[in-house]
Amino acid sequence: MxxxxxxxxxxxxLLVITTLISNRNAEAQSSKLPCRIEISxxxxxxxxxxxxxxxxxxxDAFSRxxxxxxxxxxxxxxxxxxxxxxxFVYSTVKRSIGITSxxxxxxxxxxxxxxxxxxxxSYYGIAYSKxxxxxxxxxxxxxxxxxxxxxxxxx
Amino acid sequence: MAECxxxxxxxxxxYELQAAILFEKGSFSLQNxxxxxxxxxxxxxxxxxxxxxxxxxxxxxxxxxxxxxxTEQIEQLVEFFAQSEAGFIS
Numbered sequence: 710m711x712x713x714x715x716x717x718x719x720x721x722x723l724l725v726i727t728t729l730i731s732n733r734n735a736e737a738q739s740s741k742l743p744c745r746i747e748i749s750x751x752x753x754x755x756x757x758x759x760x761x762x763x764x765x766x767x768x769d770a771f772s773r774x775x776x777x778x779x780x781x782x783x784x785x786x787x788x789x790x791x792x793x794x795x796x797f798v799y800s801t802v803k804r805s806i807g808i809t810s811x812x813x814x815x816x817x818x819x820x821x822x823x824x825x826x827x828x829x830x831s832y833y834g835i836a837y838s839k840x841x842x843x844x845x846x847x848x849x850x851x852x853x854x855x856x857x858x859x860x861x862x863x864x
Numbered sequence: 865m866a867e868c869x870x871x872x873x874x875x876x877x878x879y880e881l882q883a884a885i886l887f888e889k890g891s892f893s894l895q896n897x898x899x900x901x902x903x904x905x906x907x908x909x910x911x912x913x914x915x916x917x918x919x920x921x922x923x924x925x926x927x928x929x930x931x932x933x934x935t936e937q938i939e940q941l942v943e944f945f946a947q948s949e950a951g952f953i954s
Contacts, residue, residue, distance in 0.1 A: 761866050802924065802925045803922060
């Protein structure tokens with residue numbers, strides 16, 4: 710019985726240590742990633758609403774790298790949740806030519822769809838990119854909107 | 865985006881004609897300012913590509929799922945054509 714307790718304690722300790730080490734490695738890796746993508750929460754475009762009185766759901770994304778990047782391709786997808794499956798709504802790709810310096814970001818603010826009615830729908834965005842950095846192609850992983858946002862906007 | 869909305873209203877009849885061409889041929893292209901716009905039906909999606917005339921300009925593309933009914937498809941394409949012609953935030 711005592712041996713079993715000691716064995717369980719050692720296993721638990723090993724699990725904690727392994728988790729701590731892997732978390733530390735993940736943090737170190739993320740700070741070393743060559744590029745960072747951010748995508749907004751899906752939202753109703755205020756600018757369009759003010760200018761035209763029309764409503765559209767929109768997601769914005771940008772990519773920024775630690776090193777100069779060229780041939781950047783930034784893809785932004787707009788999705789809505791469904792009862793069983795989520796549904797693809799619209800996507801845009803921006804292919805930026807030339808070199809983008811580490812101070813600058815490549816933006817894709819062109820992913821939007823007009824609302825057809827006021828049906829409450831939950832939307833989110835996905836963004837990913839590829840770029841030529843320091844002589845090789847780098848791929849940034851898919852990033853999702855932080856929050857899946859219900860909006861009174863049927864599409 | 866406001867330009868896109870304006871185009872959807874002002875150019876609706878042209879977009880409806882373009883939609884008919886796209887359904888018939890599966891693809892077509894046109895010149896819009898400095899950009900060459902290509903449209904096609906690919907699997908279950910409408911796809912557009914905006915290719916610049918100048919090598920120094922960015923290029924863009926977009927995709928949307930094809931709705932089931934013909935009425936919805938035409939509405940989708942009207943918005944789709946307007947989005948591709950409205951210009952891009954560079």
